[in-house]
Amino acid sequence: MFSSDDKIKKEEEKLKESQKVFGYVFDNTTLLNIYKFFHNGYLERFEFPIASGKESIVFAASKGNKFFAVKIYKVTASNFKNIREYAASRWGIGKISSKRKLMNEWAFREFENLKNAYEAGVTVPRPIKVYGNVVQMQYIGTKTRPAIQLKDIEPSQQIVEQIIGDIRKLYLKGKLVHGDISEYNFLYYRGKAYMIDIAQAISNDDPYSLILLKRDLNNIIRFLNKFGYSLNIDSVIKYVKGEIDAFR
Ligand SMILES: Nc1ncnc2c1ncn2[C@@H]1O[C@H](COP(=O)(O)OP(=O)(O)OP(=O)(O)O)[C@@H](O)[C@H]1O
Numbered sequence: 157m158f159s160s161d162d163k164i165k166k167e168e169e170k171l172k173e174s175q176k177v178f179g180y181v182f183d184n185t186t187l188l189n190i191y192k193f194f195h196n197g198y199l200e201r202f203e204f205p206i207a208s209g210k211e212s213i214v215f216a217a218s219k220g221n222k223f224f225a226v227k228i229y230k231v232t233a234s235n236f237k238n239i240r241e242y243a244a245s246r247w248g249i250g251k252i253s254s255k256r257k258l259m260n261e262w263a264f265r266e267f268e269n270l271k272n273a274y275e276a277g278v279t280v281p282r283p284i285k286v287y288g289n290v291v292q293m294q295y296i297g298t299k300t301r302p303a304i305q306l307k308d309i310e311p312s313q314q315i316v317e318q319i320i321g322d323i324r325k326l327y328l329k330g331k332l333v334h335g336d337i338s339e340y341n342f343l344y345y346r347g348k349a350y351m352i353d354i355a356q357a358i359s360n361d362d363p364y365s366l367i368l369l370k371r372d373l374n375n376i377i378r379f380l381n382k383f384g385y386s387l388n389i390d391s392v393i394k395y396v397k398g399e400i401d402a403f404r
C-alpha cells in the first residue's frame with residue numbers, strides 16, 4: 157500500500173476513535189462541523205479537554221506539533237433562553253427559534269470579535285477558523301497545562317496596565333465593549349493577560365454600551381484593587397474612552 161493510503165487510513169481511524177467518544181456528547185451537526193476541521197487540514201487530533209461550561213466545551217487539539225484551542229458551543233446549552241433574549245435585544249434578532257442557528261451565530265460572533273480585537277492590537281487568542289458552532293483559535297498554555305485564569309495570580313503593575321490598555325484598544329480601535337469582563341475571562345500566560353470569551357461584545361455606538369463598559373470596568377477594578385492598586389473608576393472610564401491619556 158502507498159504511504160498516502162496509509163496516512164488516510166490512519167486518519168480515518170483516528171477520526172473514528174474520536175467520534176466514538178464525541179458521539180456520546182455531541183449531536184451529528186456538531187460532529188460534522190468538527191469533522192470539517194480535520195478534513196480541511198486545520199486539525200489532526202484532539203489532545204485533552206480544558207473546560208466545560210454552561211454554553212461551551214473547550215478542548216486542546218493539534219496539527220503536527222502545534223496546539224490549538226477549540227471551543228464548541230453546545231447546541232443543548234441550558235441557558236438558551238438568556239442567550240435568545242440577549243440576541244433579540246442586542247442584535248435585533250427576534251426570531252431565531254432554532255438553538256443551532258443561535259449557537260452558530262454565537263460562535264461566529266466569537267470569531268469575528270476575536271478577529272476585530274486581534275487586529276486592534278488587543279492580547280487575545282488569535283482566531284483561526286469557524287465552522288458552525290465550533291471555533292478554532294490560538295491555544296494559550298503549554299502542551300501539558302493550559303493557561304490559568306487571572307483570578308489565580310497576583311497581578312503586577314504591568315499586567316494592570318496591559319489589561320486596562322487592552323480594554324481601551326478594544327474600545328477605541330476595535331469599537332467594541334466586551335460585556336463580560338472579569339478575572340475569569342482573562343488567561344494569564346508568560347507575563348501576559350489574554351482576554352477571552354468575547355462573543356457577547358457589543359458595538360461602542362450601541363446606546364447600551366456605556367452601561368456595559370462601566371460594569372466591565374467595575375468588575376475588573378474590584379478585582380485589581382484587592383492587590384493594593386487604587387484604580388479610580390471615573391478616571392479609568394475616561395481613559396478607556398480616550399478622553400484622557402493616562403488613568404492616574
Ligand atoms: N484559547 C484558549 N487557550 C487555552 N485555554 C482556553 C482558551 N480559551 C478558553 N480556554 C479555557 O476554557 C475556559 C472557558 O472558556 P470561555 O470562558 O471562553 O468559555 P465559556 O463557555 O464562556 O465559559 P464560562 O461560561 O465558564 O465563562 C477558560 O476559562 C479557559 O480555561
Ligand SMILES: [Mg+2]
Pocket residue numbers: 340341353
Ligand atoms: Mg468564560
